[in-house]
Amino acid sequence: MACYLTTGKHMSIYWSVLTVLLLLAITAPTALAFGFAGASAARSRVAPVSWLGRGYIALVRGVPDIAFFLFFVIALDQIIEYVRHRAICPDWPEPVRQGSDFVVCQAAKMPLGNAPQWVHESYGFAIAVFTFAIVFGAFAANVLHGAMSAVPRGQIETGESYGMTHRQTFWRILVPQMWVYALPGLSNLWMVLIKATPLLFLLGIEDIVYWARELGGIKTSRFTDYPHGDWRMWYFLALLVFYLIFTRISEIALDRLMSRLTRGQATTGGEAQRKVGLT
Amino acid sequence: MSACTQTITDYGLRAVGIGERLLPRDDFTLCQQFTLIGSGMIWNVYFGIVALIFGFMFATLLAVGKASRQRVFRKPAEWFIFLFRGSPLFIQFFFGYFLFLKLKTVFPIFAPFTAAWLGALVVLFLNTSAYSAEIFYGALKSIPKGDVEAADAYGLSGWSRFKRVIWPTMLRLAWPAYTNEAIFLFHATTLVFFSGFPAWQQRGDALYYASYFADKTFNPFIPYPILAGYFIILTLCVIGLFGFINRRLNSHLPSNTRQRLRIRPNLIR
Amino acid sequence: MKNLILTTAALAITAGMAFADGHSVVRMGTEGAYPPYNFINDAGDVDGFERELGDELCLRAELTCEWVTNEWDSIIPNLVSGNYDTIIAGMSITDERDEVIDFTQGYTLPDPSSYLAASADVDLKGGVIAAQTGTIQASFIAASGATLVEFSTPEETVAAVKNGEADAVLADDAYLRPIADEDADLQLLAQQEMIGGGVGMGVRESDGELKAKFDAAITSMKSDGTLNALLAKWEIGGSF
Numbered sequence: 139m140a141c142y143l144t145t146g147k148h149m150s151i152y153w154s155v156l157t158v159l160l161l162l163a164i165t166a167p168t169a170l171a172f173g174f175a176g177a178s179a180a181r182s183r184v185a186p187v188s189w190l191g192r193g194y195i196a197l198v199r200g201v202p203d204i205a206f207f208l209f210f211v212i213a214l215d216q217i218i219e220y221v222r223h224r225a226i227c228p229d230w231p232e233p234v235r236q237g238s239d240f241v242v243c244q245a246a247k248m249p250l251g252n253a254p255q256w257v258h259e260s261y262g263f264a265i266a267v268f269t270f271a272i273v274f275g276a277f278a279a280n281v282l283h284g285a286m287s288a289v290p291r292g293q294i295e296t297g298e299s300y301g302m303t304h305r306q307t308f309w310r311i312l313v314p315q316m317w318v319y320a321l322p323g324l325s326n327l328w329m330v331l332i333k334a335t336p337l338l339f340l341l342g343i344e345d346i347v348y349w350a351r352e353l354g355g356i357k358t359s360r361f362t363d364y365p366h367g368d369w370r371m372w373y374f375l376a377l378l379v380f381y382l383i384f385t386r387i388s389e390i391a392l393d394r395l396m397s398r399l400t401r402g403q404a405t406t407g408g409e410a411q412r413k414v415g416l417t
Numbered sequence: 418m419s420a421c422t423q424t425i426t427d428y429g430l431r432a433v434g435i436g437e438r439l440l441p442r443d444d445f446t447l448c449q450q451f452t453l454i455g456s457g458m459i460w461n462v463y464f465g466i467v468a469l470i471f472g473f474m475f476a477t478l479l480a481v482g483k484a485s486r487q488r489v490f491r492k493p494a495e496w497f498i499f500l501f502r503g504s505p506l507f508i509q510f511f512f513g514y515f516l517f518l519k520l521k522t523v524f525p526i527f528a529p530f531t532a533a534w535l536g537a538l539v540v541l542f543l544n545t546s547a548y549s550a551e552i553f554y555g556a557l558k559s560i561p562k563g564d565v566e567a568a569d570a571y572g573l574s575g576w577s578r579f580k581r582v583i584w585p586t587m588l589r590l591a592w593p594a595y596t597n598e599a600i601f602l603f604h605a606t607t608l609v610f611f612s613g614f615p616a617w618q619q620r621g622d623a624l625y626y627a628s629y630f631a632d633k634t635f636n637p638f639i640p641y642p643i644l645a646g647y648f649i650i651l652t653l654c655v656i657g658l659f660g661f662i663n664r665r666l667n668s669h670l671p672s673n674t675r676q677r678l679r680i681r682p683n684l685i686r
Numbered sequence: 687m688k689n690l691i692l693t694t695a696a697l698a699i700t701a702g703m704a705f706a707d708g709h710s711v712v713r714m715g716t717e718g719a720y721p722p723y724n725f726i727n728d729a730g731d732v733d734g735f736e737r738e739l740g741d742e743l744c745l746r747a748e749l750t751c752e753w754v755t756n757e758w759d760s761i762i763p764n765l766v767s768g769n770y771d772t773i774i775a776g777m778s779i780t781d782e783r784d785e786v787i788d789f790t791q792g793y794t795l796p797d798p799s800s801y802l803a804a805s806a807d808v809d810l811k812g813g814v815i816a817a818q819t820g821t822i823q824a825s826f827i828a829a830s831g832a833t834l835v836e837f838s839t840p841e842e843t844v845a846a847v848k849n850g851e852a853d854a855v856l857a858d859d860a861y862l863r864p865i866a867d868e869d870a871d872l873q874l875l876a877q878q879e880m881i882g883g884g885v886g887m888g889v890r891e892s893d894g895e896l897k898a899k900f901d902a903a904i905t906s907m908k909s910d911g912t913l914n915a916l917l918a919k920w921e922i923g924g925s926f
Contacts, residue, residue, distance in 0.1 A: 146730030200649035202604035204611065205624060208631070209641040212760070212767050219768070232892075238635065238786045239892045240767050247768065252711040255752060284593070322555070323594075330601070333505040339757065342764075347507070352719065352726060355841040358864040361721045362728050365868065368845050374511055378504050385503035439829060443782065518849050531851060615846065616819070616836045619828055625819075628759060632820040635762045635786040 142364045151349035155380070158335050158345055161263070165270045166328065172275025177282035178308075191279070198276035207340040210269055215248065222246040266341040274331055281323035286312055288319040318399045325392040332384060350377050421448040432456040434620050440629065447639070450630050454643050457623035462651070463534075464541055464606040464622075469599055472545035477584070479546060480553030494550070501547030506540075506605055510613030513540040533614035540613070545602045552598060556591035557583070589666045596659040600652055623647060711750050712896065713770035714740050718755040720840070722860055722920040723776030723885070726755075735920035736774045739793060742912065743887075746903040759820065762787060765888060771896060772889050776858070778822060778882030788891045790900045792884025793913060797923045799823050799882075801875040802862045803854035804847060808875065816843040816852035822881050823856040847872065858882075860922045 142148070179191025198206070219242045220234060227243035234242055244250070249257045289312055297307040338345035354370030401411055427437040429452055441449045482494030501509065517530040530536040560583060568582040588595075607624040610616045616625055623644050630640040716724045718732055727733035732753045744751035754770050765773050765787060778796075779789045799822075801810065811831055817824040819836040827834040835852050837843045844865060846852040855862070859878065866874045887904075889897045907913040914925040 145728040147726060147728055150730045196653075197649065199600065200652035201645040202607045202624075202648055204604075204607050205627070205641050205644045205648065208628070208760075209637040212637060212763055215769070216767055236892045238766050239890045241890070241892050242768070251713065251771070255754070258713075258754070280597075326594075329502065336505050336507055342756065344755070347505075351839065351841075355719075355839070356844060356865060358721070358868050360864050361725055361733075364728065367869075368841060368848075370511070370841065371515060374508055378508050378512075381505060381508070382500070382503040385499075442825065518851070522850075610838075612838060615816075615842070615851070618834055619836070621836075629820070631763075632759060633782065635766070635783075637760070637763050 145364070147349070147353060150344070151346060151353060154344055154346045154349050157263075157343065158338070161267060161270070161338065161343075162331065162335065164267050165274065166331065168267060168271035169274035169278050169327075169331070170324070172271050173278025173280075173282050176275060176279030177286060180279065180283050181286060183304075195276050195279045195283070198273055199280060203273050203334060204337060204340065206273055207269060207337055210272075211265055211341050214265060214269065216240055218248050219246055222248060262342050266338060266343050269341060270331070270334070274327060274334075277327050277330075278324065281327060282316065282320050284323065285316040285320035289315045318396075321392070321396050321399055325388075325396075328388060328392070329385060332381065332388065346377060346380070350374060420446075421452075424448045425452050428452045429456055430459075432459050432620050432622070432626070434618060438618075440619055442633070445630060445634050450626075450640055450643055453626040453630070454623050454640060455647060457621055457626040458647050458651070460533075460609070460622040461603060461606040461648075464538055464609060465599075465603040467538055468541040468545050468606075469602060471542050472549055472602075475542070475546040476549035476553055479550035480557055480587070481579075483550065483554045484557045498547045498550050498554075501544050502551060506544055506608055507612045509540050509544060510537065510608065513537075514614055531614075532617065533609055537609040537614045541602065541605065541609075544605070545598065548598050548601075549595060552591045552594045553587055555594075556587045559590055560586050585666065592659070592663045592666060596656065596663070599655050599659060603651055603655060604648070711752050712744065712772065714744075714751050714753050715756050715761060715765060715770035715773050716753060716775045717758050717761065719758075720776045720861060721864070722922060724774070735916060735922055736776065738920075739907075739913070739916055740774050742907065742916075743900055743903040746906055747899040749899065762888070766890060768890075771893065772887050772900070774887050776885055777888055779884060779886045780822065780882060783888070786891075787888045788893070788897055789886035789888055790897055791904055792886045793904050793907075794885045794917065794922055795924045795926070796880055796882060796884050798859050798878035798880055799826070799856055800859040800862050800878050801854040801856055802844065802847060802866055802872055803875055804850075804871060804873075806873065806875065808853045810854070810875075810877065813853035814851070816846045816855040817857065818843055821857070823858075823879075826879060826881050827856055844872075860920075863921070 176191050176194050179187050180195060182188045182191065219240075223230065223234060223242035223246035226246045230243045232241065234240065249261045293311055293315060294307050297311040302310065335345060336347040339348045350373035351370060354368070354373035356368050357365050359365040397411070424446070425448075428441075428449065430436050431440070431453060433456075440453070479494045479498060482490040483498060485491050485494075513536060514531065517527055517536050520527040521531055530539065564582055564586055565578075568578045573581060607622060610621045610625045611628075619625075619629075621629075627640040627644040631637045634640075716732055716736060718724055718726045720734075722735050724732060724734040724736045732755065737753070740751060740753070756764050756770070758775070761773055761775060761777075762783065764770065773787070777783070779792055783789070801808065801815070809832075812833075814833045814835055815827045815830075816835050816837060817827055818840050819838050824834060824836055835846065837846060840857060840861065843852070843855040843857065844862075847855050848869075848871065854875065856879065859874075862874060866872050887900055889900070904913070907916075908926050917923065917925050
């Protein structure tokens with residue numbers, strides 16, 4: 139049994155756990171940055187910028203992530219290669235679209251056709267992070283936009299009365315204060331993000347669910363040293379436990395973060411903490 | 418044009434088994450793609466609405482349970498919410514289907530549960546109940562103390578206090594987050610046939626038909642954007658409807674407070 | 687040098703040169719979930735009939751090959767988009783597919799599709815038949831009049847027969863046979879359906895040169911009998 143759990147295939151599933159964790163660790167701040175940009179754009183006083191921000195939020199939030207993943211990655215990849223193609227091979231004689239083929243000059247390929255496999259995998263990973271960030275950035279933008287509006291107007295007016303410019307009130311007053319309002323929404327988003335990782339496989343990343351399916355499926359003795367029936371249930375049970383533990387850890391960490399952010403804020407929570415401190 | 422009308426009569430209700438039995442197999446037209454994917458939306462809307470209605474009721478119960486001081490009510494509610502919020506939906510579908518199959522062999526009454534229209538609905542219902550319950554629970558915790566004290570002062574207690582003061586206030590506070598939950602639920606319905614329940618006689622949801630066309634035409638850039646378009650419309654409808662209810666819920670408040678509450682997101686899924 | 691030569695000649699030569707440096711590595715796209723054609727072995731590598739075949743073909747065509755796995759649903763879009771250069775994934779040559787990509791000559795004879803069932807007396811016309819979504823078998827049953835029930839993975843189709851949801855499952859004979867051999871509850875029915883053509887390697891339509899190289903390599907493997915030996919080793923269909 140020990141040997142069964144240490145086959146190369148099982149090693150892959152252990153690695154994929156790390157891949158998923160790494161993806162989450164990179165995606166979360168990236169999505170937050172997208173969200174911040176989207177929310178700031180939506181608040182902008184320049185109408186086209188505001189439309190852009192609102193359009194992004196409304197459009198991406200309206201589409202199921204799964205449908206988005208199914209065509210966006212290929213589209214993104216083609217856009218990147220097309221741009222590189224125009225830049226690198228400007229006098230390429232053939233059309234890029236030949237029937238259903240998408241053909242760019244070899245030097246414009248992303249990554250290069252003869253690049254080692256790990257480059258391909260890292261590129262795929264980067265594309266996946268970017269795609270996740272776009273989708274979850276829209277939801278984060280929605281949350282942050284709400285949080286920015288939730289900061290009491292008086293706080294900003296006070297800043298203005300001290301002679302701060304619009305930019306200054308935004309960065310010095312609004313942004314530091316909005317997090318406490320945004321955190322409940324963002325932590326829920328984090329929970330949803332964790333649970334969206336099974337969709338990674340659609341983006342060409344071999345994640346834990348892919349390996350769980352692969353390992354759990356019926357194996358006949360001709361193709362493996364460890365034949366077994368349909369064991370998907372056990373593998374999925376292990377996944378369930380993994381996700382539950384991960385959720386629990388996140389909940390505890392986010393609770394701590396919340397109580398820290400609440401400190402000194404003009405909210406009921408902050409007030410309660412102050413009272414506890416006084417007595 | 419008339420060809421398209423014919424396509425709509427043939428395939429408009431294909432997802433529920435009415436109309437042409439065979440799906441188009443070659444010479445795919447845009448009209449066919451729009452019609453069939455739209456036909457599949459019937460299932461997404463059905464799953465979404467029914468799960469939402471029943472989920473709403475159960476979620477209220479769970480939220481009250483979780484906020485209860487009595488362990489017997491609190492613990493089961495907490496565990497239920499944790500289990501369903503803590504695991505990916507597709508795992509829930511997998512175990513749901515598996516469980517219904519086992520139950521079916523013992524009790525024949527469970528036979529319809531292995532079909533998506535009921536089995537997947539039950540899973541979606543439990544899932545959305547857990548998420549909504551957490552939102553409602555958060556709202557219950559943030560009901561202004563003054564509201565409850567005022568109710569006490571009027572001599573309201575027990576059920577009538579809950580029905581006339583606590584419950585409406587809870588809904589009012591939870592509504593923005595609950596709107597998000599509704600949107601997510603409609604999106605989640607696309608998973609039913611994708612990684613959950615089998616599709617019988619090629620009756621599937623919008624994603625099923627979209628991937629059918631993507632598979633047959635080898636071109637993902639047409640069917641999936643069509644699907645996305647349908648979902649954007651659906652999402653706008655949900656936002657419109659929930660916005661309408663939100664205005665009703667807040668209609669008694671002065672307009673400036675209303676504004677503030679409307680855009681404040683407490684919790685989203 | 688390159689831009690001095692004119693039009694047609696330039697086309698041929700630039701294509702040739704691009705071929706030389708770009709295709710110094712040929713990326714072979716497969717699914718990795720369809721034994722005995724291709725699967726992931728215990729060590730986590732691509733293995734199976736097509737792995738051995740592909741490696742031998744690359745050797746004969748003097749190409750350096752690299753194996754990549756891709757989900758079945760998007761295997762063709764990713765080929766035409768250029769994420770790998772060939773599909774070698776047990777893909778039957780069909781007219782629909784041939785419109786979008788090119789196939790090399792077949793390297794298997796048409797493999798029959800078989801029914802796997804719990805009992806021999808299944809009503810194939812009126813019963814419930816399971817198939818994997820998006821396969822040629824699924825389209826076949828949809829047209830046959832039987833009740834089609836589709837699952838997203840091949841495992842689930844077999845599971846459906848075991849738990850009684852479906853009366854039989856229709857899939858490639860080479861996939862079902864090892865399962866039937868090991869499971870006492872399941873058996874293959876005598877009736878078979880000839881649905882697909884032979885299995886070939888898919889390449890982009892614009893990639894004529896690569897196709898020619900593989901075609902030549904397949905011909906040479908057919909003529910010296912190595913292909914037949916491989917087919918026999920992996921118990922796939924008939925021999926050439």
